[in-house]
Amino acid sequence: MVNERMYGLGNEPSAIRELFAYGMARKAEIGEENVFDFSIGNPSVPAPAAVKRAALELLEQPAVSLHGYSPASGVPEVRATIAESISRRFGIAASAANIYLTSGAAACLAISISAVTEPGDEVIVISPYFPEYKVWIETARCTCVEVPAHVPDFQLDIDALAAAIGPKTSAIIINSPNNPVGAVYSRENLEALAALLTAKEAELGRELYLISDEPYREIVYDGIEVPYVPCVYPRTLVCYSYSKSLSLPGERIGYVYVSDLMDNAVQVNAAVAGAGRALGYICAPVLFQRVIAACVDEPSDVAAYAANRKLLSEGLAELGYEFVEPQGAFYLWVRALEDDAQAFSNRAKVHELLLVPSDSFGVPSWVRISYCVSPEVIKRSLPAFKALMEEYRG
Amino acid sequence: MVNERMYGLGNEPSAIRELFAYGMARKAEIGEENVFDFSIGNPSVPAPAAVKRAALELLEQPAVSLHGYSPASGVPEVRATIAESISRRFGIAASAANIYLTSGAAACLAISISAVTEPGDEVIVISPYFPEYKVWIETARCTCVEVPAHVPDFQLDIDALAAAIGPKTSAIIINSPNNPVGAVYSRENLEALAALLTAKEAELGRELYLISDEPYREIVYDGIEVPYVPCVYPRTLVCYSYSKSLSLPGERIGYVYVSDLMDNAVQVNAAVAGAGRALGYICAPVLFQRVIAACVDEPSDVAAYAANRKLLSEGLAELGYEFVEPQGAFYLWVRALEDDAQAFSNRAKVHELLLVPSDSFGVPSWVRISYCVSPEVIKRSLPAFKALMEEYRG
Structure with a gap:
């Protein structure tokens, strides 16, 4: 029916x-x-006040170009601004070609998962995990494999991950700072993950993608370091959203960043664009594309x-x-x-x-x-x- | 890879x-x-100027509630406003429960197709047709069946449709006013389609959904009538967008309206909500949800x-x-x-x-x-x- x-x-x-x-x-x-x-x-x-200021200013621009379609990957200037900001903040030479603007982190994740898996593959999540991961993994017709976090510190359990990665594994989704537990993965922990994935890639003879869901990147306490994952493991797709950092959850604005250090970034970008198309995304909402470009380095x-x-x-x-x-x-x-x-x-x-x-x-x-x-x-x-x-x- | x-x-x-x-x-x-x-x-x-006016006014509201998440189906007041407008304009008692706000017509279509089909089903399109239909049909793992429009008037070819509808058919996508040919289906033509679908439902013992893609509803010439499809055939999902009527294509705002005359509207609404979730949509961009509510009867x-x-x-x-x-x-x-x-x-x-x-x-x-x-x-x-x-x- x-x-x-x-x-x-x-x-x-x-x-x-x-x-x-x-x-x-x-x-x-x-x-x-x-x-x-x-x-x-x-x-x-x-x-922040800068959001309202940017929106009010933008609304004075000619409406036809302001509200018109952008390319599927986003307004070129906005992508360039985000790439520059990443380069400046995280010490990686990020290129605009590797930025794909989306309707928030959920779209980032649904698109990224569909882009780097084939039906029948396995995608690993770290439990406890955001429940919609499983939904999007199953939309891509993959199996959600749950690997518990290390207790009591809720860091990644490298041994458990090593045991879980197999010939059908395509991707691992991590989320640091973490929803729901609030853990931030240490550099040491992430480096151990990167070493594991690199070894497993060689062993299994297939790509292992790290999908890093990072909407809380800016929300951290006591000056704790949040290492930039694409610098630690090259085959990383960052799923970023301005929902939390700029308090814009209803406006649906974020981006996928495909690490510039990834050897097959060109293929992954094409698959990301294709997945966006397949799932019905035309472009991220354009007014807020421009708003976040104007507020790109606004502190949370x-x-x-x-x-x-x-x-x-x-x-x-x-x-x-x-x-x-x-x-x-x-x-x-x-x-x-x-x-x-x-x-x-x-x-x-x-x-x-x-x-x-x-x-x-x-x-x-x-x-x-x-x-x-x-x-x-x-x-x-x-x-x-x-x-x-x-x-x-x- | x-x-x-x-x-x-x-x-x-x-x-x-x-x-x-x-x-x-x-x-x-x-x-x-x-x-x-x-x-x-x-x-x-x-x-229209009303769009800018509405946006400027809305931006004076408290930012937390203005930019916060809406329910997945949209801001309740916005859904109510759209339902009232449909009721007033088209003589159907539209209820807010049957309105699901989306990120534009593309999202409407991807969601609607996934909601009313099972993998392996057939979805009929009228050629010439908007090419992305096929992409979204294939995302739902269905087969796109092309039925040519009647030449030279490019109305629906009822005989050809009768021949194409079979035991695997789940849905027919129509688009009037039409992209790319500019045809508007006459009331007579749509009534013939409705009669065919009703007869085929009885014959095949399965639901046949009509997905009516209507972003151009308001863009018509010489006062020609554009019949409201949910009044003609009850099992209709309207895919509407403000991209063309209010010239907001980049803002990604539209809605699915499940006809109040459909006997299984409750099930279809649930499937629409589920498909939205599965494809990574959280809610339609909220500022523009409210903008379009303020401009709901703005003439194009x-x-x-x-x-x-x-x-x-x-x-x-x-x-x-x-x-x-x-x-x-x-x-x-x-x-x-x-x-x-x-x-x-x-x-x-x-x-x-x-x-x-x-x-x-x-x-x-x-x-x-x-x-x-x-x-x-x-x-x-x-x-x-x-x-x-x-x-x-x-």
Whole structure:
């Protein structure tokens, strides 16, 4: 009657989206201030003033060229600006030809996965992982292979990866700073991954692509280093988005950067362009292509998230919750108070606490708290967290 | 090494895009005014003033909610506004639940095709047809079945369709006003199609979906009627875009409307949402979701295209070219002066005339002229058309 897979995907929306939708309805019911919505990574920090300034200025330009189609890969000047920024910031000679603008990180990932795999291949993800990875891997008709992160530091588990990579492996998706745990992979950890992939490429006689999902690159704490992955492992595609760094998640703007150090960058770029075409993308929204070019080196406002992190982690620590101290992104990964994360999330809901159960991320017994909210929400939520803890302690 | 299909798609871009890219390079070389670029449907009429006004006003709103994620189907108020507009204009009680906002008509089509087909199904297109249909049909792992339009009026050929519909047919894609020929399907013609599809549904015992690609709905001449397809055939998905009506092609904004008269609209909506998810769409760009809601009943500026149509068709008629008089859209479908349309297009290129060969649209021996250009381009191109004609006449 309709496509079975699509019907299933549409009818059983992700737990995150479901909770977000529940939160919107609940807020309408009992008042915004009475729902502690930690469900979604919608930045609470407004876009920098430069975004508005750039948009207002651009809107004074002639409308025909301003709103017209761009080439599929993006406005040439915008691609050049991004390439220059990458070159300046990360010490790699990035060329505009290797930048492909997209409608946000989700499009980057769907496109990149489809570009570098053949049906039947395997794509490795590090659990806990963003649940939509699996959806896009299956759109490319590949198998999602879950490799747990190393516990308790949630770095890459190189031995586990070595065991998981086989003759069908095409790509590994990494995400640092990490959603949902907040870990940032160290240089040493990434170099060990690169060494493994290089050895496995030789052993298996096939390309192994590293897809680096980096929307949280700028959101890090205590000055921690976020190594630039294309410099560490050449066969890297960076999936970047301005959703978090410039607080523009609804505008859908990002890019794929194919490392200039990749020996088959020309082929990969063609496949990326082809995958964009195949999936129905014409070009990234043009006004915001130009906006982000104007704001390319605008600093992200991390201070607000750092303050939230402190407030929440101190508050929860005092109440006796166990969690991973985040090095980046704006998520707190908290141990559920019972083994069944969904059941725990349901009980939290009664206290108006919207926490995403870890099952969505491929692991049991944890919840994710998105602390990209106003500090007031965190402060007002602490008594609810207290009541929830007391309920479990009996 | 990379995905073979995606590499092929990326490496052999559509003839339209190729000609467009050539045109951009050529203009930089010999000056904008010396290239007669009829390659692409990039509106030459600026977006109405209301678009700029709406965008400027919206940018004064708080940035966090303005640029935040919307639900996958779109901002609820925007969906409601579009549903009301459809109800008011077309005499169908359209509900917001049946509106799914997308990143333009291409996303509408890729999503709709994937939603209502299973791999192995057949999807019928009417040749000449927009070449990307085939790409999106193949992404859904279906077969593209070409059924020629009725010549010389380029209406739907009901007998040919009857012969083509079989046990694997899932959907028929129609596009009226038509790209590339400019035909508008009459009410009588659409009613005959509806009767055929209804009979075939009963005969084959399966749903037959009509996917109505309507970006040119508002661009029509001489007050011709464009019947609203969901009222004529209930199992219709409308793929609408504001690219042409509001001259916003680069902003990627449109919607899928699942007819309220469809008995399985709930299932189709779920499959549409699922396909959006599977293909990497998170939500349509939010600023322009709100812009189009503010401009939902803004009239399109057809006068400029009507003037171009007159100028070009009179000019070419006088020179002895054969073409189809367009009833809508902004394309002129012109008989090539030799059987090989690509060879004709190549010879036209020497005169700086960029004409898309009809091979891209699935038929031989014609070219498509996009007359959404400045009248100056048309006027200045006529001597080149004359020289081209003389070259063939010897």
